[in-house]
Amino acid sequence: MSVIELDRGQTVAAEQQSPRLSFFRTLRFRLVLSVALVHAVLMGAFVWSAVNKQSEAIRAELHNRAHSLITLMAVASTNALLAEDLGSLAEVTERVKQQPDVTEGAIVDVRGDVLASTDPHQVGHRLPAPPDGVVVHRRNRLRLHEQIRVAGQRVGTVFLEMSTRHLKSELAATRNEGLLFILLALVVGSVAAWVLSVLITRNLYTLMAAVRKIGGGNLGVRVELQARDEVGLLGGAFNAMAESLQRISEQVRSEHEKRTDAERLACVGELSASIAHEIRNPLSAVINSVKLLDRANLPVSDRAQAIAILNTESLRLQRILNDFLDFARIRESRLLEDDVCALIEEVASLIRQNPQAAAVRVEVECDACPCRARHDPDHLRQVLWNLMLNAVQAMPEGGNLHVRVERAGRIVRISIADNGCGIPDHLLDKIVRPFVTGRKHGTGLGLSIAQRILMQHGTSLSIVSHVNVGTEISFDLEAV
Ligand SMILES: Nc1ncnc2c1ncn2[C@@H]1O[C@H](COP(=O)(O)OP(=O)(O)OP(=O)(O)O)[C@@H](O)[C@H]1O
Ligand SMILES: [Mg+2]
Incomplete structure (x- = not known):
């Protein structure tokens, strides 16, 4: 059986990994259905034509037999009819009666009186004149008559009736045989299609399980397919792809580690330099x-x-x-699902009481309060404080500080806007780095603390600023 070898030494059966598909949408069902349909149509057409031909042959054989028999009957009874030898005529009808499928046979004279018959009760009775034509089909019966002529003169008529029951049962048997043949072909074809589909899809399921493993990050997965066909080639291509993915991923990982180490060292150097400078x-x-x-x-x-x-x-x-x-020492954020509007109002009122904000008008606008979002309240309070204090410090002569909370689908956006001095362009790119400050007595840690906290919330600061126009700093939280 095809298996998947995992790099952790596990072996997982491919079928266990297959997703739940509706049976009618599976390749197996479609393959079996198409083979069954093709079989049914082709075999049906073939058997139908064979049965028709055979029934024609059986019918023709019965007709021939009936015609031969009635001709023999006419020939055998001509002399006896002329001689009015009733004994010989009775002998003829007796012999006719012994033939298979014969239900009735009669010899009548020129007036229509029955001279001899397979049914003795009919002798002496007058039969109605025969209809035009030679062969008459009645229910399960084939009725024929033939005139006996001597020197152009009609001297009598012979009647023969044969049962078609035997013919019909033979036809039914042929039809049933044909149906059985169709059924057999259907079953054999479907089983063969099923086996074929199992062989193909088993390998596909193995590949699918391996692809899922790769998608899950396990690049050590390889497939071992027994197939030597296109699916086998696909398995080989898959292994080559996994091999190359694994190699590239290892290169990327090692590059990343090198870069992270370099960045860490650079960061330590930068921080040390900043602290030393400060x-x-x-x-x-x-x-x-x-x-x-x-x-x-x-x-x-x-x-x-x-x-x-x-x-x-x-x-x-x-x-x-x-x-x-x-x-x-910023601790890990402990995210709760709570209202953020109340928290914003709380920080805004603290800011209003700050002497630096004496000439600043602080406004809070909330779309739909309460507005619940995932956040760590202590951390969010610190972020809001740092941002609002920065805005106030950017407006020493006074101005407007506008805090806005809006909900957009699964997001709550909080923005803090002011019409203060703005951030100089040369600082904008690096403003969230530690110890980057534009103020004489600033430490340059407020924004970097806010950024670190927000990263723990899975988000970050977005800053738009124009010198002497104002600044808007915003971030998103996950709404609940
Ligand atoms: N709303 C704002 N308007 C104008 N400049 C701003 C604004 N917010 C931040 N800045 C600029 O970004 C710099 C960095 O801000 P940050 O809060 O990180 O440090 P700081 O305010 O200088 O010092 P502290 O560590 O005390 O907060 C500020 O010095 C200021 O120049
Ligand atoms: Mg600050």
Whole structure:
């Protein structure tokens, strides 16, 4: 039996992998049906013509026999009729009676009186004048008559009636034999078609199971088909394709690993450089202030200024490190199915209370509240806060902050738009990277934290911004 060898050492029977198809749509059914139909039509036509020919032959044979018999009867009774020898005439009808299929035979004189008959009761009776023509078919009977003439003068008539029952039963037997033959051909043809279809489709099912395995990611699948026909060639082509797919996939995987390693290293380098860059200035300020404080004769005003710098810069250092730790320690999102409108309203009202938003008009527009979507509420709150705070910080002179929630089929789209300063073009491509900032005191982690969280929700930020016009940042969630 054909089997599929899997790279994990399993062996799976091909038939077990076949999908559920309606029987009438299977190749097996169609093949058997077409063979059966062809057989039925061809054999039917052949048998029909054979039966017709045979019935014609049987009918003709009966007619010939009847004609021969009646001619013999006429010849045998001519002299006896002239001599009015009733004994000889009775002998003739007696001999006729012994012939197969004869039901009646009679000899009548020129007046129509029965002189001899196979039925003794008819002797002496007058028979009606015979109809025109020679052969008359009655129900299951064949009736003939022949005039006996001597020197052109009619001297009498002989009647003969033969049963066609035997003929009909012979015809019926021939027909039944033909039908049996059709049935037999039908059964044999269907069985042969079935066996053929099983042989073909078994290999197809094996191939189908293997294709499914490949589709499922198991590229180590190979088929072993016994067939040496086109299906066998297909199996060979399939194996070659699987081989090549596996080779390419391994190359891609190794390339990907190499690239991921390189990207990881680059990322670590970039992050280290960014952190170093971020902390270098405050750290230098701290070092200089400490050096200053170390001087014995430092004036009081300078000492106070140095302490103030030390205070501010160490706090800045702490904030940078805290932000970085927050960024590095984002936990896995725990997705719930809940309303997002209430959460947005909650963050919007917190933003309104923020002193930086004193001159900003914050509006929330929700298509159909409540609007349920899959999300982690704490994470989504942080994303919304980061985005809305950025928008507020982009409008130091005031402006409009518009948050919109719309549902489109299986998606809930949340967008945050402002008419602030916009993002400079040179920053737009890399704005979601960590430590990329356009603000003097910004850390550049707000958008990258938001992006990382959204990736855990299976989505990402989409940013449209024009300098001095405004910015719109949006993302999608899965609606429920
Ligand atoms: N709505 C906005 N309008 C204009 N510029 C924006 C907007 N949102 C973000 N930006 C720009 O993107 C930069 C990066 O933003 P991000 O939130 O990542 O960092 P940040 O705000 O600079 O610092 P923080 O880590 O404190 O959030 C911002 O400095 C700002 O220049
Ligand atoms: Mg920010």
